[in-house]
Amino acid sequence: MVFYFSGTGNSQLAAKQIAAELSDEMVSINHCLKKGEKKTFRSERPLVFVAPIYAWRIPKVVAQWICATRFEGNQNAYFVLTRGGGTQGNAAAYAAKLCAETGLIYQGLASVQMPENYIALSAAPSESECASIIARAKPVFSKLASQIGQGKPFPKIPVSLVGRFISGPFNPLYYRLYIKDKGFTVSDACVSCGKCAKRCPLNNIDMAEGRPVWKGNCTHCMACICGCPTEAIEYKSISKGKRRYDIMKE
Numbered sequence: 001m002v003f004y005f006s007g008t009g010n011s012q013l014a015a016k017q018i019a020a021e022l023s024d025e026m027v028s029i030n031h032c033l034k035k036g037e038k039k040t041f042r043s044e045r046p047l048v049f050v051a052p053i054y055a056w057r058i059p060k061v062v063a064q065w066i067c068a069t070r071f072e073g074n075q076n077a078y079f080v081l082t083r084g085g086g087t088q089g090n091a092a093a094y095a096a097k098l099c100a101e102t103g104l105i106y107q108g109l110a111s112v113q114m115p116e117n118y119i120a121l122s123a124a125p126s127e128s129e130c131a132s133i134i135a136r137a138k139p140v141f142s143k144l145a146s147q148i149g150q151g152k153p154f155p156k157i158p159v160s161l162v163g164r165f166i167s168g169p170f171n172p173l174y175y176r177l178y179i180k181d182k183g184f185t186v187s188d189a190c191v192s193c194g195k196c197a198k199r200c201p202l203n204n205i206d207m208a209e210g211r212p213v214w215k216g217n218c219t220h221c222m223a224c225i226c227g228c229p230t231e232a233i234e235y236k237s238i239s240k241g242k243r244r245y246d247i248m249k250e
């Protein structure tokens with residue numbers, strides 16, 4: 001069973017391809033989080049978790065969701081993370097730790113470069129660069145699907161001291177200092193379509209008098225700012241003039 005979390009569609013695309021190649025079911029963690037139900041899943045096939053890398057680890061919301069969910073049947077867990085222009089750091093160690101805590105059998109973590117979506121911090125590549133990055137990623141997803149299909153664990157990747165630091169003590173510090181929704185603003189370009197509120201996986205946006213209001217529980221997934229059809233949302237002045245990146249399919 002292939003589970004995915006995605007803000008702007010990279011991990012959704014990866015999950016779709018892997019699920020299709022494994023002829024397996026796909027479950028949206030975004031939808032599960034939005035509904036807020038505690039669920040039990042049963043699968044005789046390996047569990048594949050697909051998500052973006054956030055601050056050199058699996059997103060905190062995904063780790064929390066895995067902890068709160070029951071998985072029956074096959075307990076082998078693979079992690080496929082999409083990353084932007086950065087690295088995976090020591091993300092694998094934290095995925096292995098999560099498995100040890102939840103009773104899942106860790107089968108490895110692989111990260112694959114996809115277009116950078118973090119426009120509240122850096123910039124997304126041009127349209128043509130995005131197309132080449134995605135074209136390079138697709139055969140890698142195929143290779144990973146084939147390894148999962150054959151029941152082979154993903155190979156271990158050596159981690160530098162810097163990698164240990166950024167995934168280790170720096171990750172919680174980064175969440176505390178930077179992952180906040182206070183920087184979001186909305187301009188008069190807003191047409192009150194409600195897409196931002198509908199897309200937010202954490203239900204962190206209410207519509208008040210036709211405008212989005214952020215409620216303080218944000219994971220910086222970029223779904224609201226990148227999905228807005230009129231580019232009415234900005235993050236401080238950092239996102240101004242930047243290309244929005246969004247390939248998410250509903």
Ligand SMILES: Cc1cc2nc3c(=O)[nH]c(=O)nc-3n(C[C@H](O)[C@H](O)[C@H](O)COP(=O)(O)O)c2cc1C
Pocket residue numbers: 005006007008009010011012051052053054055056057082083084085086087088114115116117118219220221222
């Ligand atoms: C909050 C946040 C943190 C991120 N941290 C990293 C990172 O540590 N390393 C990296 O290479 N990319 C990082 N990125 C880029 C995304 O992981 C990458 O663009 C991913 O493919 C987006 O997937 P999605 O479209 O499924 O949301 C980050 C993006 C966001 C929004």
Ligand code: SF4
Pocket residue numbers: 186189190191192193194195196197210211212227228229230231232233
């Ligand atoms: S998605 Fe954009 S246009 Fe639609 S309600 Fe949100 S801010 Fe307004």
Ligand code: SF4
Pocket residue numbers: 007181196199200201202203204205214217218219220221222223224225
């Ligand atoms: S408020 Fe925007 S960035 Fe924050 S979790 Fe919701 S959709 Fe993602």
